[in-house]
Amino acid sequence: xxxxxxxxxxxxxxxxxxxxxxxVEVYDKMMRNLxxxxxxxxxxxxxxxxxxxxxxxxxxxxxxxxLEWLRKTEGTTLRALEISADMMVMAEKNAREYGLQxxxxxxxxxxxxxxxxxxxxxxxxxxGSLHEWSQPSKIFNEIYRxxxxxxxxxxxxxxxxxxxxxxxxxxxxxxxKEIRPGLVSSINASxxxxxxxxxxxxxxxKSSKVKKTTMGFIVTGEKASETR
Ligand SMILES: C[S@@+](CC[C@H](N)C(=O)[O-])C[C@H]1O[C@@H](n2cnc3c(N)ncnc32)[C@H](O)[C@@H]1O
Numbered sequence: 001x002x003x004x005x006x007x008x009x010x011x012x013x014x015x016x017x018x019x020x021x022x023x024v025e026v027y028d029k030m031m032r033n034l035x036x037x038x039x040x041x042x043x044x045x046x047x048x049x050x051x052x053x054x055x056x057x058x059x060x061x062x063x064x065x066x067l068e069w070l071r072k073t074e075g076t077t078l079r080a081l082e083i084s085a086d087m088m089v090m091a092e093k094n095a096r097e098y099g100l101q102x103x104x105x106x107x108x109x110x111x112x113x114x115x116x117x118x119x120x121x122x123x124x125x126x127x128g129s130l131h132e133w134s135q136p137s138k139i140f141n142e143i144y145r146x147x148x149x150x151x152x153x154x155x156x157x158x159x160x161x162x163x164x165x166x167x168x169x170x171x172x173x174x175x176x177k178e179i180r181p182g183l184v185s186s187i188n189a190s191x192x193x194x195x196x197x198x199x200x201x202x203x204x205x206k207s208s209k210v211k212k213t214t215m216g217f218i219v220t221g222e223k224a225s226e227t228r
Contacts, residue, residue: 010190153222
């Protein structure tokens with residue numbers, strides 16, 4: 001007999017991104033701590049072939065993922081679209097600290113309506129932002145529109161049906177402890193693999209692969225190359 005796991009409904013967290021200097025500073029501390037431990041996950045992005053040209057990051061927050069990606073690639077440039085002005089200030093400061101300010105441009109805006117031309121980017125990546133998007137399907141279609149034919153994308157986030165023990169451990173490991181309530185509300189706002197597959201199936205990213213991980217899932221794919 002198949003077991004049916006009961007998952008609580010999503011509790012929407014925010015439609016405005018992470019705002020407010022205090023929250024941004026605490027979030028920055030958490031991500032800096034992960035960066036210092038070497039836990040910022042750039043390998044999958046690179047393995048996907050997002051390793052050249054111009055990429056887009058959606059919701060960079062304090063910027064460490066994109067900055068680490070730039071640091072590990074050569075001759076690349078990055079646009080990073082962020083809805084929170086406070087986060088942008090922090091990301092710009094961090095880019096200067098990395099000495100990478102000439103290779104990244106932070107753009108304030110809502111990814112539901114990206115201020116970029118069609119077929120602009122060689123790659124698009126985003127981590128931990130999806131659960132904050134009020135209409136993910138719009139952003140999935142925007143990713144497709146802004147990617148060049150043959151361009152690749154990677155979208156990663158947590159899932160709210162992660163094992164309760166994993167959730168407990170993740171909470172315990174997350175520092176500073178002031179960020180823990182925010183972590184829990186982000187998990188409660190996140191999607192399950194089934195939910196995200198259902199949303200993707202109605203968008204231009206319908207041919208994506210979705211891989212379940214211990215704490216979340218990773219959506220990957222490629223915009224079809226133009227046929228003659
Ligand atoms: C939880 S943080 C993740 C930050 C970073 N990517 C990371 O891995 O730590 C989510 C970020 O996405 C931004 N965000 C949320 N909705 C957005 C939207 N519609 N367009 C652009 N950025 C958005 C938030 O302001 C926030 O900085």
